[in-house]
Amino acid sequence: MAQHEDVFKKLISHCKEYGFVFPSSEIYDGLGAVYDYGQNGVELKNNIKKYWWDSMTLLNENVVGIDSAIFMHPTIWKASGHVDAFNDPLIDNKDSKKRYRADVLIEEQIAKYEDKINKEIEKAAKRFGNSFDEQQFRETNPRVLENEVKKETLHIRFAKALNDSNLEELRQIIIDEEIVCPISGTRNWTEVRQFNLMFSTEMGSTADGAMKIYLRPETAQGIFVNFLNVQKSGRMKIPFGIAQIGKAFRNEIVARQFVFRMREFEQMEMQFFVRPGEELNWFVKWKETRMKWHKALGLGDKKYRFHDHDKLAHYANAATDIEFEMPFGFKEVEGIHSRTDFDLSSHEKYSGKNIKYFDPELNQSYVPYVIETSIGVDRMFLSVLAGSYCEETLDASTGSVGDTRVVLKLPPALAPIKLAILPLVKKDGLPEKAREIIDNLKFDFNCQYDEKDSIGKRYRRQDAIGTPYCATIDHETLTDNCVTIRYRDTMQQERAPISDLAGIIADKVNLKNILKKIKEV
Numbered sequence: 001m002a003q004h005e006d007v008f009k010k011l012i013s014h015c016k017e018y019g020f021v022f023p024s025s026e027i028y029d030g031l032g033a034v035y036d037y038g039q040n041g042v043e044l045k046n047n048i049k050k051y052w053w054d055s056m057t058l059l060n061e062n063v064v065g066i067d068s069a070i071f072m073h074p075t076i077w078k079a080s081g082h083v084d085a086f087n088d089p090l091i092d093n094k095d096s097k098k099r100y101r102a103d104v105l106i107e108e109q110i111a112k113y114e115d116k117i118n119k120e121i122e123k124a125a126k127r128f129g130n131s132f133d134e135q136q137f138r139e140t141n142p143r144v145l146e147n148e149v150k151k152e153t154l155h156i157r158f159a160k161a162l163n164d165s166n167l168e169e170l171r172q173i174i175i176d177e178e179i180v181c182p183i184s185g186t187r188n189w190t191e192v193r194q195f196n197l198m199f200s201t202e203m204g205s206t207a208d209g210a211m212k213i214y215l216r217p218e219t220a221q222g223i224f225v226n227f228l229n230v231q232k233s234g235r236m237k238i239p240f241g242i243a244q245i246g247k248a249f250r251n252e253i254v255a256r257q258f259v260f261r262m263r264e265f266e267q268m269e270m271q272f273f274v275r276p277g278e279e280l281n282w283f284v285k286w287k288e289t290r291m292k293w294h295k296a297l298g299l300g301d302k303k304y305r306f307h308d309h310d311k312l313a314h315y316a317n318a319a320t321d322i323e324f325e326m327p328f329g330f331k332e333v334e335g336i337h338s339r340t341d342f343d344l345s346s347h348e349k350y351s352g353k354n355i356k357y358f359d360p361e362l363n364q365s366y367v368p369y370v371i372e373t374s375i376g377v378d379r380m381f382l383s384v385l386a387g388s389y390c391e392e393t394l395d396a397s398t399g400s401v402g403d404t405r406v407v408l409k410l411p412p413a414l415a416p417i418k419l420a421i422l423p424l425v426k427k428d429g430l431p432e433k434a435r436e437i438i439d440n441l442k443f444d445f446n447c448q449y450d451e452k453d454s455i456g457k458r459y460r461r462q463d464a465i466g467t468p469y470c471a472t473i474d475h476e477t478l479t480d481n482c483v484t485i486r487y488r489d490t491m492q493q494e495r496a497p498i499s500d501l502a503g504i505i506a507d508k509v510n511l512k513n514i515l516k517k518i519k520e521v
Helices: 002-017 039-057 075-080 102-131 134-140 142-163 167-176 220-224 227-233 279-295 342-351 377-388 430-441 455-465 498-509
Strands: 021-023 035-037 063-065 087-092 099-101 193-196 200-203 211-214 240-249 264-274 304-308 318-326 329-340 357-359 364-366 369-376 389-393 404-408 419-423 447-449 469-473 482-487 493-497
Touching: 002 021, 002 377, 002 389, 035 039, 039 063, 039 240, 039 264, 039 377, 075 220, 075 342, 087 102, 087 167, 099 102, 102 134, 102 142, 102 167, 134 142, 142 167, 220 240, 220 264, 220 342, 220 369, 227 240, 264 279, 264 377, 279 304, 279 318, 279 329, 279 369, 304 329, 318 377, 329 342, 329 377, 369 377, 377 389, 404 455, 419 430, 419 455, 419 498, 430 447, 430 469, 430 498, 455 469, 469 498, 482 498, 493 498
Parallel strands: 063 240, 419 447, 419 469
Antiparallel strands: 021 035, 087 099, 087 193, 200 211, 240 264, 264 369, 304 318, 318 329, 329 369, 357 364, 389 404, 469 482, 482 493
């Protein structure tokens, strides 16, 4: 675990050094859990959003997009349940004065039992080699069985406490499990309390006439209140979906782990409207499709897993998370929920407007059920960076023996810079030739010109920001009109005509290569 934490610290430092993420308002000592995306970070973030948007709207003829306002009528949040039920269970340590989410402390305790089991299995696998039978070991080893019982017992107790909203039981679990504060190391805990996460502000020209409104804690409600607008103006027939990318805001008291949990963040959400009774079939289909979307990036299939919810939200009849193995463990990146007809029915009730859909095939009107896919842009950004970050020791074929390099092996289609154009020296007409090439290619994809330092240092800089291809212009280029293409992942080089360069790179960085791996819903 300590090694993983060390990697995470290096990743955070790397993000700042190479223009991916900066602490917001840093010259004023920053603002807690708020970050700015730098010149390379915003390009990567935009590419992730395009990948999601195109996978929704291009691969599915019955999914369209909108962009709803951040400011919304305050009754919307009453209807959605956020005013009354959008809370986190928080607990304070009296010695460190630090505040924690009670549910997260318990989830981490469950993960510790799982880690103990995995360590026992890893040790046994090394000891027995090819003859090791993992299933038999799990079923017979006393230490594994003991930790399995502890984990399952805690899991059942925790799930019941969550579903019953039993704050006293959550605290008692923390006491019984002897969970300590990471800062003070003590078990001197307060009671567990609920805390509403919505930011509020006022709209109006005078204090007396101002209306209390909220910064939206999710983008989904903007889709629901526009359901009929989209359906009628687009002549949409059920089943169909509405997609949206936008900012959301949550007053996270326990904001941590870099951009994983922030107070201002971005969501990519799609609400898929279906006939009542068909929602669970669609839930399964979207689960499969969304997992394929993640795995298509090639970061490693074993880094993903589903995690079904122990406690369902008040609007759901099925829910699961897609988790990614971050440096700090498996964490939620995307949620898939069967929201039933809760949202549209509730808005129909509070607004007094008819939000039913007339189904011409059934010749009847009904409130559609909804399958939601909701993914955090910032969490996806972090998972892509974490899955791509590598520290490599070079051998004789790739560099000086013992040299190291830090490289982001980003999927080429997501990389901020697709091609770096590098003149070997800053004289003899090479910079001019390099500029000529980049001027022709910049209409096809994002290129970068770099002439500072030795060619080796420039390669390392491009490795560090994830540039998949470099093209070096040397003296021979002036006579044979060829460049040397250098490949990021293998560091291999090959000579190619300048006239072929656009075609070679464009094919390799094209987003459609990833999209083709995803099966249409």
